[in-house]
Amino acid sequence: MTESIIELKNIDVTFHQKKRTIEAVKNVSINIDRGDVYGIVGYSGAGKSTLVRVINLLQEPTRGSIVVNGTTFFQSDEHSGQKTRISNNDLRVRRRKIGMIFQHFNLLNERTVTENVAFALQHSQLKDDEKKAKVAELLALVDLSDRAEQYPSQLSGGQKQRVAIARALANDPEILISDEATSALDPKTTNQILALLKKLNTEFGLTIVLITHEMQAVKEVANKVAVMQNGEIIERGSLLEIFAQPKQQLTREFIETATNIDKAIETISHEPLVNKLKDGEIFARLSYVGETTDEPLIAGLFRDFNVTANILYGNIEVLQDTPVGSLLVILSGDPTQLQTALSTLHDHHVDVTVIKGGN
Numbered sequence: 001m002t003e004s005i006i007e008l009k010n011i012d013v014t015f016h017q018k019k020r021t022i023e024a025v026k027n028v029s030i031n032i033d034r035g036d037v038y039g040i041v042g043y044s045g046a047g048k049s050t051l052v053r054v055i056n057l058l059q060e061p062t063r064g065s066i067v068v069n070g071t072t073f074f075q076s077d078e079h080s081g082q083k084t085r086i087s088n089n090d091l092r093v094r095r096r097k098i099g100m101i102f103q104h105f106n107l108l109n110e111r112t113v114t115e116n117v118a119f120a121l122q123h124s125q126l127k128d129d130e131k132k133a134k135v136a137e138l139l140a141l142v143d144l145s146d147r148a149e150q151y152p153s154q155l156s157g158g159q160k161q162r163v164a165i166a167r168a169l170a171n172d173p174e175i176l177i178s179d180e181a182t183s184a185l186d187p188k189t190t191n192q193i194l195a196l197l198k199k200l201n202t203e204f205g206l207t208i209v210l211i212t213h214e215m216q217a218v219k220e221v222a223n224k225v226a227v228m229q230n231g232e233i234i235e236r237g238s239l240l241e242i243f244a245q246p247k248q249q250l251t252r253e254f255i256e257t258a259t260n261i262d263k264a265i266e267t268i269s270h271e272p273l274v275n276k277l278k279d280g281e282i283f284a285r286l287s288y289v290g291e292t293t294d295e296p297l298i299a300g301l302f303r304d305f306n307v308t309a310n311i312l313y314g315n316i317e318v319l320q321d322t323p324v325g326s327l328l329v330i331l332s333g334d335p336t337q338l339q340t341a342l343s344t345l346h347d348h349h350v351d352v353t354v355i356k357g358g359n
């Protein structure tokens, strides 16, 4: 049984400035289940940070309701607009169960690694020696035991983020919010941090809300994805659904970047074969998920429709143990047969995007 740990309903966040009103979040409802790694993807300014800051009431919404772990943090009445919110004392206690990590780590530069992590335990009921043991245990978890007495300035970006993760975990949170936590890191370090987040999710059941402008990061760890644009969630689904059958143009763009297929299309489009397509030829992208990959579809196109497929690029990713493939192909054959072949591909759950030709 899945169980919601974060329920946001009809959230609006509107900022009023002197001359303008900014609707940063517009009527967003989102349910995050315990144990999810929920990726929220969008470009800068889409409203991602504002939305996740609503979860722990760092940002009070203009309208909507927030329930975290069964406790109502905030609710506005649909009719009267009257707002009720959790008491400050209760909120303080419950916020400790929601860890946060950020792009720029937010460490205290004058404090050692140990002191940075211990800082999060200042209100804890633990005795001093228990706090010490807890910090040591957290540093071991993020593989930084040997850096305990160093200062942030002596650490790499990845190491700083691991200190921030240890600090975020100090009060045994059930939820970790990661706000662009890998955006300032190189690809290798990014992967190490994402692997650590995945480990925290699988080994400790930590629920993670991952906000990012990089679908690549989401692809590595998330099981669910929401795409945000102009304050709204424009598309959502399981990672596989989103990668296999993106519906919105923006979602497609994110996926094309994450799978590098955008670069492949760009390069291949300049090839004479594509540049000078003959009549009856189309340049297309075929995407498929799971079992389809084992079927000899391409061979079937020739056998059943006399349509030949010249594969110019192929990429198979394994997402959540399921293969997801993309092919760039030139298909050629009799126009009617070609159309039937495309319908057949569609019937086999192969997503076909015609990039060029076929008019």
Ligand SMILES: Nc1ncnc2c1ncn2[C@@H]1O[C@H](COP(=O)(O)OP(=O)(O)OP(=O)(O)O)[C@@H](O)[C@H]1O
Binding pocket: 015, 022, 023, 024, 042, 043, 044, 045, 046, 047, 048, 049, 050, 051, 180
């Ligand atoms: N405190 C605030 N006062 C006024 N406007 C704000 C405030 N916070 C955010 N905004 C505006 O709300 C919109 C959404 O910002 P938000 O930071 O949530 O986007 P984002 O998707 O997280 O982008 P980024 O990754 O660049 O932070 C932007 O237009 C931003 O300028």
